[in-house]
Amino acid sequence: xxxxxxxxxxxxxxxRRALSGVLRExxxxxxxxxxxLLGAYSLFERAxxxxxxxxxxxxxxxxxxxxxxxxxxQWKRQPTQDEFNAMIxxxxxxxxxxxxxxxxxxxxxxxxxxxxxxxxxxxLAEDVAAQQEPTSDELRAWFAGHTDLFTVPARIxxxxxYFSPDKRGGSARDDAGKALAGLDGAPQNAALTGSLxxxxxxxxxxxxxxSQAIAGEFGVEFADAxxxxxxxxxxxxxxxxYGWHLVFVDNKTAARVPAFEEVEQEVKTAWLGTQKAxxxxxxxxxxxxxxxxxMPVPAEADEAGAPxxxxxQTPGQAAGAPL
Amino acid sequence: MPEAAPxxxxxxxDPADVAKVFSYLVSLVSKPPIKAFMSPEVAGSIWKxxxxxxxxxxxxxxxxxxxxxEYTSQFNFRNLHRxxxxxxxxxxxxxxxxxxxxxxxxxxxxxxxxxxxxxxxxLAISHNANLSDGWMYPSDMDSLGRPxxxxxxxxxxxxxxxxxxxxxxxxxxxxxxxxxxxxxxxxEIASFLIGLxxxxxxxxxxxxxxxRQALKDGVTMQDxxxxxxxxxxxxxxxxxxxxxxxxxxxxxxxxxxxxxxxxETRMAGHIFTGSDVRWESPxxxxxxxxxxxxxxxxxxxxxxxxxxxxxxxxxxxxxxxGWDYKDGMLADQDWVKAAYAGGTTMGADLPAVSGEARAPxxxxxxxxxxxxxxxxxIQIVKGWSKNGxxxxxxxxxxxxxxxxxDWTGEVPPIESTVDIENATYADTVGAAELKxxxxxxxxDASQHAFYYARVLEIPTPRWSAIQAKxxxxxPPDVVPATQQERAWSSPIWYTPTAEARQAAAPGLTVADLxxxxxxxxxxxxxxxxxxxxxxxxxxxxxxxxxxxxxxxxGTAVVLHVGTGSLQPSLSGDLPQRSYQTTAANYEIxxxxxxxxxxxTPISMAVYKSEASQGGQTLHDQATYYGARSxxxxxxxxxxxxxxxxxxxxxxxxxxxxxxxxAKYLNVPVKVSE
Numbered sequence: 001x002x003x004x005x006x007x008x009x010x011x012x013x014x015x016r017r018a019l020s021g022v023l024r025e026x027x028x029x030x031x032x033x034x035x036x037l038l039g040a041y042s043l044f045e046r047a048x049x050x051x052x053x054x055x056x057x058x059x060x061x062x063x064x065x066x067x068x069x070x071x072x073x074q075w076k077r078q079p080t081q082d083e084f085n086a087m088i089x090x091x092x093x094x095x096x097x098x099x100x101x102x103x104x105x106x107x108x109x110x111x112x113x114x115x116x117x118x119x120x121x122x123x124l125a126e127d128v129a130a131q132q133e134p135t136s137d138e139l140r141a142w143f144a145g146h147t148d149l150f151t152v153p154a155r156i157x158x159x160x161x162y163f164s165p166d167k168r169g170g171s172a173r174d175d176a177g178k179a180l181a182g183l184d185g186a187p188q189n190a191a192l193t194g195s196l197x198x199x200x201x202x203x204x205x206x207x208x209x210x211s212q213a214i215a216g217e218f219g220v221e222f223a224d225a226x227x228x229x230x231x232x233x234x235x236x237x238x239x240x241x242y243g244w245h246l247v248f249v250d251n252k253t254a255a256r257v258p259a260f261e262e263v264e265q266e267v268k269t270a271w272l273g274t275q276k277a278x279x280x281x282x283x284x285x286x287x288x289x290x291x292x293x294x295m296p297v298p299a300e301a302d303e304a305g306a307p308x309x310x311x312x313q314t315p316g317q318a319a320g321a322p323l
Numbered sequence: 324m325p326e327a328a329p330x331x332x333x334x335x336x337d338p339a340d341v342a343k344v345f346s347y348l349v350s351l352v353s354k355p356p357i358k359a360f361m362s363p364e365v366a367g368s369i370w371k372x373x374x375x376x377x378x379x380x381x382x383x384x385x386x387x388x389x390x391x392x393e394y395t396s397q398f399n400f401r402n403l404h405r406x407x408x409x410x411x412x413x414x415x416x417x418x419x420x421x422x423x424x425x426x427x428x429x430x431x432x433x434x435x436x437x438x439x440x441x442x443x444x445x446l447a448i449s450h451n452a453n454l455s456d457g458w459m460y461p462s463d464m465d466s467l468g469r470p471x472x473x474x475x476x477x478x479x480x481x482x483x484x485x486x487x488x489x490x491x492x493x494x495x496x497x498x499x500x501x502x503x504x505x506x507x508x509x510x511e512i513a514s515f516l517i518g519l520x521x522x523x524x525x526x527x528x529x530x531x532x533x534x535r536q537a538l539k540d541g542v543t544m545q546d547x548x549x550x551x552x553x554x555x556x557x558x559x560x561x562x563x564x565x566x567x568x569x570x571x572x573x574x575x576x577x578x579x580x581x582x583x584x585x586x587e588t589r590m591a592g593h594i595f596t597g598s599d600v601r602w603e604s605p606x607x608x609x610x611x612x613x614x615x616x617x618x619x620x621x622x623x624x625x626x627x628x629x630x631x632x633x634x635x636x637x638x639x640x641x642x643x644x645g646w647d648y649k650d651g652m653l654a655d656q657d658w659v660k661a662a663y664a665g666g667t668t669m670g671a672d673l674p675a676v677s678g679e680a681r682a683p684x685x686x687x688x689x690x691x692x693x694x695x696x697x698x699x700x701i702q703i704v705k706g707w708s709k710n711g712x713x714x715x716x717x718x719x720x721x722x723x724x725x726x727x728x729d730w731t732g733e734v735p736p737i738e739s740t741v742d743i744e745n746a747t748y749a750d751t752v753g754a755a756e757l758k759x760x761x762x763x764x765x766x767d768a769s770q771h772a773f774y775y776a777r778v779l780e781i782p783t784p785r786w787s788a789i790q791a792k793x794x795x796x797x798p799p800d801v802v803p804a805t806q807q808e809r810a811w812s813s814p815i816w817y818t819p820t821a822e823a824r825q826a827a828a829p830g831l832t833v834a835d836l837x838x839x840x841x842x843x844x845x846x847x848x849x850x851x852x853x854x855x856x857x858x859x860x861x862x863x864x865x866x867x868x869x870x871x872x873x874x875x876x877g878t879a880v881v882l883h884v885g886t887g888s889l890q891p892s893l894s895g896d897l898p899q900r901s902y903q904t905t906a907a908n909y910e911i912x913x914x915x916x917x918x919x920x921x922x923t924p925i926s927m928a929v930y931k932s933e934a935s936q937g938g939q940t941l942h943d944q945a946t947y948y949g950a951r952s953x954x955x956x957x958x959x960x961x962x963x964x965x966x967x968x969x970x971x972x973x974x975x976x977x978x979x980x981x982x983x984x985a986k987y988l989n990v991p992v993k994v995s996e
Contacts, residue, residue, distance in 0.1 A: 073417040074424070074434065076441050123369070166723075166754045201690050201756050216637075219693035241693020242755040269379045 057095050059088065067091060125283045126276045134271055140260050143267045147257045150266065153210040157250040158226060160204065161197030161234075165243045168198070176237035176244040183234040183246065197246070208253070218242070370419060374412055381412075383617045390415050394431050394447070396422040400516040400525070400597075402454035403428055403466070405483070406560070407435070410444035410622040427466045429475070432482040439481075446626055450487040450560060452495040454517055457531030457923065459495075460553060462540045462953070476544070476552035483555060485625060486534050488632045488811050489607035490560040491569070491578040492517075492598065496811060497535040500921055503896035504886075505704075505717055506733075507779060510806065511604040511634070515597040530893060530923035538814060539706040539713035539892055542771040545818070546708045547955040556628025556670040556813030557775070559607025559635075570606040570635035571695075572806075575786035577603065586790050592799065601787055601799045605635040612641075612668070628670025631776075633810040636695040642669045642776040643686040644815040646676050653688065653758045662686045669775075670813035675820070682766035683817060687720060688758040689778040695808060697753025699723060699737045699779040703761060707772035710830030711957030712864050712891035720761040723754035723781075731887060739782040741805045746784040746792035753781040769819050769827035776812040783808065830864065831958050833930070833950045841932035841948065846914045849929055852947065852962070853916065859963040860949065865889045868967060869897070878906040879918070883970055893920045893953050915952075926952045929962065 067087050071079045079087065107113050134142075143150070163176040179196045202217060215223035219241035229235050229249045236246040260267065374390050381388040390412040396403040405428060409415045420434040431447065438445055452459035458466065465471055488496050493513025502508040516527050530536070534557070541553030561568035563578035577583030582593060583600045593600045610631050611624035624630060631640050641659065645666020652658050666686075667674055673683055687701050700722035706715045719734040726734050740749040763774070782805045788798040798804040844852065852858070857872040867889065870882040884890070884901035900907065910917045915926035927949045949960030979987070 070418065074420055075437055076416075077437070127368070164755065165750075166756060217693070222693070241691065241695075 054099070057092055059091070063091075064088070122280060125280050132275065134268060134275075136264075139264065139267050139271055142271050143260050143263075146270070149270060150258055150263050152256050152258055153212065154227070154255040155208045155210055155253040156214070156226060157205075157207045157209070157252075158229075159206075159248050159250070160200070160238075161246040162200035162242070163237070163244040163246075164198040172244045173237050173239075176246055180234060180236055180246050201242070370415075370417075374415055378412055381618065383615075385616065387616055387618055387621055389618060389622070392419045392421075393450075394420065394422055394428075396426040396428060396431075397517065398426040398466075399456075400519045401456040401458045402451045402517055403458055404450045405431060405447040406450055406487075407431075407445055407447050408622065408625065410619060410626075412618070414443040416443060429465055429467055429478070432478045435482045436478070444622070444626075445482075446484045446622075447482050448485040448487055448558060448560075449483055449555075451490060451492055451562065452486060452534065452537075453493050453498075453513055453532050454515065454527070455532050456516060457528030460531050460533070460537035460540065462531075462544065471552070473548075473550040476550035479552040480554055484628055485556045485558045485630060485813075486537075487560045487607070488534055488557045489604070489634050490562040491603050491606050492562060493602065493604060494607075494634070495532065495534050497533045498529050500529055500895055501533055501536050501893070502715060503890075503894075503898065505715075506736075507702075507777070507807065507809075510809075513598070513602045513604075515602075517596050517598075519597040521594070521597070526922045528923050529921040535704065535706065535715065536892060538773050538775075539708070539715060542706060542773055542816070543708040543711060543713045543955055546771045546824075547711050547957075554816065556625075556630045557632040557811045558609035558625070558630050559632035560609070561606030563606060568606040570608055572605055572635070572783060572786040572808075573789055575603075575605050575790070578606070586794065590787070590790055590794055590796070590799070592801070599801065601802050605786060607635055608633045608637065610640070628813045629668055631669060631810055631812040634808045636780065636808045637692040638695075638698070638778050638780070638808070638810040639688075639690040640776060640778055640810045640812055641686070641688040642812040642815070643667065644673050644683055644774060644817075645686075646674070646681060646683055648684040648686050648760050650760050652686070652760060658686070667815060669815060671815060673815060673817045676768075680768050680823070682763045683774075684760055684762040685720075685774060685776075685815070686758075686760050687776050688756075689721075689776075689810070690756045691754070691780070696748060696780045696783045697723065697750045697755060698757050699753055699781045699807060700734060701757050701759070702777045702779070703763075703774055704777055705763065705765075705772060705774050707767070707770045709767075709770055709827075710864050710959055711832075711955035712862075712959055714889055714891060716765070716889075717777075718761070721757040721759040723757065724752065737781055739805060741782050741784055743784065743788055743798060743804050744792070746789040748781070748783045750781075767827075768823040771819065772817045773814040774817075775814040776810075778810040780808040782806070831948065832956050833928075833958050834956065836930045836932060836948055836950075836958050839932065841930040843914060844929045844931055844947075846911060848931075849911055849914060849916065852929065854911070859966045861961045861963060862891065862959055863961055864891065864959050868963070868970065869901075870966070873909060874906075877908055877910055879909045880904050880906050891954070891959075893923075893925055895920050916949075924952075927960070928952075930958060 068079065068084070071083070071087065101107065161176070161179065163172040163179070165172045168175055176197075182196070206214065206217075211223045211227055214226060222238055222240035222245070225238045226247055226249065229238075229247060231249040231251050234246050234248045237244040238247050239245075370392070373392070377388040377390045380386065389408050391406060391408040394405040394407055396405070403426070407419065416438055420431055424430070424434075435445055435447065449459055461471060463471060465475055469475075486495065488494060489511065494511045496510075497505065497508050498512065498514075499505070499508045514527055514529065514532075516525060519525060534555070537553040537555075541551040544553075545551040561570065561578065563569065564580060565576070565578055565584070567576075569576045569578060575589075577589055577600065579595070581588070582595045583589050583603060589600050589603075591600075610633065611621045612629045613620040613624040631642070641662070643662040643666050645662075648662070648665055652661055655661065662668070676683075685703065687703075689698055689701050691698050701720050703718045703720050704715065705718065706713060708714075719728065719732075722734045723737065726737070728734050738752050740751055741747070757778075766772075784792075785798075785802065785804060785806045787802055788804040791798040853871075853873045855873070855875045857870060859868055859870050861868045865888070867884075869884055871879055872882070873879045881897055881901050882904070884897040886898040888898065890897055895907075899905070907918065912926070915928045917924050917926045919925070930948045930950065932946050932948060947962035947964075948958040949962060950956075950958040951960070
């Protein structure tokens with residue numbers, strides 16, 4: 001098939017329509033993270049030019065050097081003359097369209113623009129919070145209060161005999177039960193597996209596995225059941241996603257809290273995460289406190305002397321308000 | 324940097340300090356720019372943050388987090404998205420190449436090449452091809468309007484190692500119109516253009532949007548032009564915008580925030596960005612056969628395409644191809660080692676055959692997800708190319724229960740245990756494990772081919788039926804109430820040796836025809852030949868004849884096409900159209916007969932020849948040859964001026980005498996129990 005039907009060079013207005021379509025498209029906005037700040041800095045750069053004259057586009061040596069720098073960081077080489085010219089033209093086009101859009105007031109009451117600006121504020125607030133380096137003592141103290149986040153899970157070693165519904169149909173469970181009777185008091189001898197059970201598609205012995213790993217292999221039901229078995233004898237039948245099993249637990253290792261030194265790096269990462277969230281929460285609270293929000297209320301609730309049809313939320317009232 | 328000093332928050336607990344930093348930040352917007360903030364180091368800080376998060380959460384052996392990003396090219400609403408994965412986070416670029424830099428994937432590949440040359444290994448995965456409006460897998464022209472050539476193919480092959488075959492917005496394996504003989508193709512179809520205004524009349528293209536067709540075009544391009552841009556492996560994705568991936572039918576919470584985040588928005592069929600939420604599907608999963616759970620090991624497996632995809636359940640699948648696999652080898656405890664040693668695995672080429680010419684055999688093994696349904700069957704999807712045409716055939720190779728293939732060779736559907744009212748199913752049918760060694764019964768050593776495995780679970784309720792039950796309403800009728808989860812292996816390719824290729828009789832090309840003095844019919848000649856007439860057309864590659872009636876008003880019907888007939892790519896569902904005598908539009912344009920596969924035009928030029936062209940049928944007058952626009956320069960059709968008297972050659976050579984005809988009547992067909 002042919003892709004020539006829409007030659008982009010031939011139809012610049014179509015390109016612009018499509019571009020504006022893309023910019024309106026909400027999915028795109030989740031993705032263009034890198035472009036966010038890039039856009040922000042080109043905003044900064046535009047300010048002095050606009051002061052000079054609304055119909056003048058001034059490109060300074062610095063701003064051109066900036067274009068070069070961006071190109072080099074992506075391509076690890078200098079642009080060709082053609083590439084450079086195209087970059088300059090792109091920048092000019094962007095400036096012109098941006099100014100024309102502002103002149104038409106296209107930035108006003110635009111949900112996407114609002115959302116983007118709000119998002120930038122949050123990014124900046126979180127960034128500055130991340131600057132603070134914790135001391136080792138601070139981390140140690142925090143770790144002591146949050147050991148549940150770092151617990152090393154319990155581990156189990158077990159062997160099993162498999163009774164396959166593919167081979168035995170509905171009698172797999174009964175067959176397992178009968179085999180168990182014959183195993184009463186038998187040791188965990190691996191040689192038994194061949195004669196009593198069916199060939200299992202993965203392993204016959206699982207050493208030192210956490211419950212999550214067992215669940216990944218056999219399903220949650222089986223992992224939970226094995227966790228309750230006492231070591232030292234054949235037990236079952238236990239159901240898995242594949243059929244029925246007899247299980248011999250060799251040993252169990254209890255869950256434990258690691259020493260701080262084992263997990264210091266993870267503790268630091270987690271600590272920074274909470275600092276970031278906390279800094280953002282506080283910064284927002286500060287800003288929120290400066291505002292009064294006026295909301296409409298249902299007519300019957302309009303008896304407390306608020307202006308008709310609205311209720312004012314002072315900073316004090318805002319706490320816990322269902323916004 | 325000193326310029327940033329006022330930005331450093333000394334004490335986040337001190338409101339005065341926070342306020343000071345904030346007012347400084349706000350003041351920046353109205354002042355001249357601070358040059359120090361404009362370096363790529365700062366502008367790329369979000370990307371750096373991304374890399375940092377990946378590094379912090381990467382736990383070799385336990386949890387691998389890649390440095391990666393999405394190249395979100397969406398020119399004119401066509402989804403040309405690619406996911407780019409870096410092998411080593413320590414080497415990533417300061418700034419990734421985004422669709423803001425260029426919407427042309429060719430420019431992305433160019434950038435990727437420079438990264439690779441600088442020692443920064445990376446690969447791209449095409450994503451949501453089904454929403455690309457036919458632009459993900461072109462065969463003639465690239466996105467810059469240039470003819471596709473060997474350099475383009477090599478660039479794509481170097482950079483785009485994998486394609487995403489399923490995600491929340493549907494599957495990109497194939498479409499029923501492209502694969503009319505695949506009874507499992509009618510699965511999680513989503514065909515719309517993201518963000519297309521609701522009042523737009525645009526119809527998205529099906530042709531060029533699906534992986535199986537691209538694989539078929541790929542081997543055909545290899546055969547006719549000497550390069551294959553579409554030698555990719557399969558993975559799957561979520562494309563969730565919620566930072567969580569809903570990959571199970573019984574836990575489907577949507578992927579687009581408030582647009583599908585509540586059961587009410589989902590079941591009300593909320594419309595947004597051109598989509599009906601009910602079309603959505605749980606996320607797919609990707610599996611890489613890697614030596615260990617580390618970035619380098621998994622990335623290398625992705626690069627060599629030793630991957631498979633699932634529709635969301637954790638089906639396990641192995642797939643090997645070779646020349647000497649023994650039927651009983653799967654009984655051996657160490658069969659995986661033997662399979663690696665004796666051939667090649669998913670994503671690779673069959674090794675060269677040594678010794679006597681023979682058909683390749685394949686080792687297949689699948690195990691169910693222990694938390695999902697039993698398995699129904701394993702299939703092999705084979706695609707191959709001959710004389711510019713490509714074909715596909717699906718073989719059932721291992722299946723649960725005691726079903727026997729029916730007279731068409733297909734294994735009948737497995738019993739459905741789904742109770743739609745209660746949205747439940749039972750594992751009383753199906754198997755926990757399926758395995759076999761299969762040898763291609765139709766192998767032709769002269770033809771380029773690919774093979775991939777597809778595993779199907781037994782039917783289970785679709786998420787929309789489960790949530791309908793929760794709301795006490797009927798399942799939505801715009802999507803199926805049940806579905807079969809599945810897994811797709813990356814393909815294994817077969818390339819004929821030069822000797823094997825040359826052993827096959829060469830096909831007839833347009834170049835051959837014109838060199839022999841044939842001329843293309845003018846528009847008037849073409850009209851005289853077909854309009855208001857019926858003609859027989861034989862596909863000389865398959866030997867299948869078809870009758871076409873072209874009426875005066877621009878509609879045509881095809882007749883006499885059987886469900887078991889072999890049809891080349893982009894024929895549409897001819898057996899159904901033929902049996903039901905459903906007309907479709909045709910037009911004569913630029914001296915060609917134009918018909919449509921969905922919205923995509925396919926044209927046929929007709930040549931008149933006085934000379935013998937070595938065709939397969941007998942002629943007693945001037946011969947007409949047809950060349951379809953999607954068959955890479957071959958003229959594979961003969962227009963017969965004399966219809967065949969009978970379409971079936973009976974094996975019995977003797978006529979049955981009239982007085983014995985009664986023997987063939989009044990036959991009891993109901994067998995008493």
